[in-house]
Amino acid sequence: MLTHLTIKNYALIEDLSVSFQKGFSTITGETGAGKSIFLGGLSLVLGKRADLSSLRDKELKCIIEAEFEIEQYGLKSLFETYDLDYDQRTILRREIHPNGKSRAFVNDSPVNLDVMSQLGQRLIDIHSQHQTLELTENEFQLKVIDALANNSQLLSTYKEHLKVFEGAQKELKRLQTLLADAEKEQDYNTFLYSELHNAPLQGGILEELEASYDELTNVESILEQLSNSHQLLANDEIGIQALLAQCKLSISKLAGYGAAYAGLYERIQSVFLELDDLSSEIETLQEQVTPNPGLLEEVNEKLQLLYNLQKKHNAATIEELLLVKEDLATKISTSENIEHEMEAQQALITTTQKELTLLAGKLYERRIAVVPTLKSKLESSLQPLGMPNASFEIKFIHTESFQNTGRDQLIFEFSANRGAGYGSLKKVASGGELSRIMLVIKSILATYEKLPTMMFDEIDTGVSGEISNNMGDIMQQMSANMQVFSITHLPQVASKGDHHFKVYKEDDGEVTRTRMKKLSPEERVVELAEMLGGKSLSDSAMAHAKQLLN
Known part of the structure; x- marks a missing residue:
């Protein structure tokens, strides 16, 4: 208020x-x-x-x-x-x-x-x-009927279910688009995943292959340097081991002359043993290192595969390639997950549709039941307003689609004169008639809901x-x-x-x-008298004004 x-x-x-x-x-x-x-x-x-x-x-x-x-x-x-x-x-x-x-x-x-x-x-x-267009709108006309039918709670429940229904439809459509996009990329993603799955993507593999590749491509140089090193160590006349043996023999003769000489001997003996072990290891490596064109080709192929995969997926490391592989696996499984989600949304749509159909049916039944009451109230209320022959034809068409107000299409037609055909309010009612009809409708609504x-x-x-x-x-x-x-x-x-x-x-x-x-009461009399007879304020106008107030 x-x-x-x-x-x-x-x-x-x-x-x-x-x-x-x-x-x-x-x-x-x-x-x-x-x-x-x-x-x-x-x-x-x-x-x-x-x-x-x-x-x-x-x-x-x-x-x-x-x-x-x-x-x-x-x-x-x-x-x-x-x-x-x-x-x-x-x-x-x-x-x-x-x-x-x-x-x-x-x-x-x-x-x-x-x-x-x-x-x-x-x-x-x-x-x-000039504001009677609302009266000619289907939604307002339904609002009047729903007020008489006391449909407020039922309509609220219907709208809650409709919100769920439309949300599920929207989500299903989104999932369908998502699935279509996923299926377009499915074959390509599967191919990319297969490439990565078949590639040797173990941690440290790149460094290991690069080391093998360097060794296999330089095998002759390695053998040459190993041979030279072994000659320098093990030559009978000028090899380091032969020379160190002579040095050891000389120092051994001094070992008995004091702790300092004994220490020197022990150190030379240690170096001699280390050189002997080194010579044996070089000799072993000489025997192991052999040209292997087949292995070189295999290592080179693996390296090129990893390099190409890194370039294709813009990955700097093997670890990044593994993340790409994991992402592709998720994308491949997405289609299956989407289908499960679609099934859940479709089930929700089916369930909600049944509820909506039931609720819309109840709304229709309650609306139909109050039409005679509304028709009677409208026609009887308009008679004293200069519309004695006003008549209404109110019908419903039950549609298949779910609207915000149910599944009912309302046909609200009016005739102002006896024997005249019915037509929509917008077409056959004058401005003055629409105003009086709206006044009557508002007065009816006032008894059914808080306006x-x-x-x-x-x-x-x-x-x-x-x-x-x-x-x-x-x-x-x-x-x-x-x-x-x-x-x-x-x-x-x-x-x-x-x-x-x-x-x-x-x-x-x-x-x-x-x-x-x-x-004030006195001022009202004067105002009404002026409305009746003008500023002159005749006795008859004043009397008439008082009569109206009484």
């Missing part, structure tokens, strides 16, 4: 502050007094885009602040979704700055316009003759007399369950309000300002 509205520096409004109560409030004022300005300011705090030209003083910012009592609207989850502080008395504030920037706040927390708009739609429904504050903007344009009186009665009846505002030019409607506000212009000779005030 809207409890207070403040508008500063907006169009002709310099500073407006007004409080509202529950029940039915009527708002009147002469043409051009600023009722549309009042609505424009309110729309800004409900999330409408700002226009810099609406600033009264271009040097100051415009501020619109609306306070609501929201306890009965069930909005805690919405506040939690957007991480906003929840308060039963919630304030929406909008600021438009001279530099063109706009800021929005909910309980002093900054929000974007989308959040403010979502919240605003749940708090106030502004309806005028936001309703603001009717001159929907009674073009009607008069008893019809306007009956429209006022409907809005007054609605206000028993909700807060209702009516901006009106008709005294019959204005007199029905529990509270009466007047919008007027004030001119001090220099500037014109739009004001708004709540009328």
Whole structure:
């Protein structure tokens, strides 16, 4: 419920502050007094885009602040979704700055316009003759029927299953694309994996093969150097061993002359034994090292294979090639894993589809059951509004596809005159008829669900007399369950309000300002009399005004 509205520096409004109560409030004022300005300011705090030209003083910012009592609207989850502080008395504030920037706040927390708009739609429904297109939309018409059928919980369960169903369908499609891509690369990946699998990819193998290759390609030089080394060590006349044997013999003769000479002898003996062992090892290597063209070719082939694989996979080491091999093995097994995931998603789709079919069927049955009630309520409520022959034809087509509202396509047709054919509301109903139909539908909805504050903007344009009186009665009846505002030019409607506000212009000779005030009982009589007979305030107009109020 809207409890207070403040508008500063907006169009002709310099500073407006007004409080509202529950029940039915009527708002009147002469043409051009600023009722549309009042609505424009309110729309800004409900999330409408700002226009810099609406600033009264271009040097100051415009501020619109609306306070609501929201306890009965069930909005805690919405506040939690957007991480906003929840308060039963919630304030929406909008600021438009001279530099063109706009800021929005909910309980002093900054929000974007989308959040403010979502919240605003749940708090106030502004309806005028030019805003009846919603009535012609299938989704809104279904909403009316679902309200009468008390389908809220059933529809919520259906939407939860639909979300799972559509998610599973989307995931299955993704997996199918993934599998198709994987299958395209399957043969190539298998070939690459086979190459790596058959290659000798042991740790250190590259260094070992490179060493073998160097040895096998230089075997003649190795044998030559080994032979020379063996000659230098083992030649009988000039070999190192023969010369060292002579040296050892000489030193052995000194060994008995003291510890120093004995030490020398032991060291020479040690060197002699080491050289003898070295000579034997060189001789053994000479016997082992032999030219082997076959082995050289085999080692060269393995090296070239590893070099090529490193180049192909941009790998610097054998370890990196092993990682590539592991990755290819994963890719090859991906197809099999994807198929298992696809089976799981298909099973989920099948299960959820059965549940959706069952829930959609229940929705259809409950909707069909309330059609006669809705048809009767609409037609009987429109009779006193100057539409005595209004008739509706409401039918359902059960479709195969799952929509957000079920599987029902609604055919909602209207005829204003007896004997005339039925047609869609958009085609056969006039603007005035659409307004009255919307008023009746909103009044019906008000008895079945908690609606936001309703603001009717001159929907009674073009009607008069008893019809306007009956429209006022409907809005007054609605206000028993909700807060209702009516901006009106008709005294019959204005007199029905529990509270009466007047919008007027004030001119001090220099500037014109739009004001708004709540009328006292005496002021209401005068206002209604002026609406009935003009500024002259005849006795008959005053009497008629009092009669309307009583």
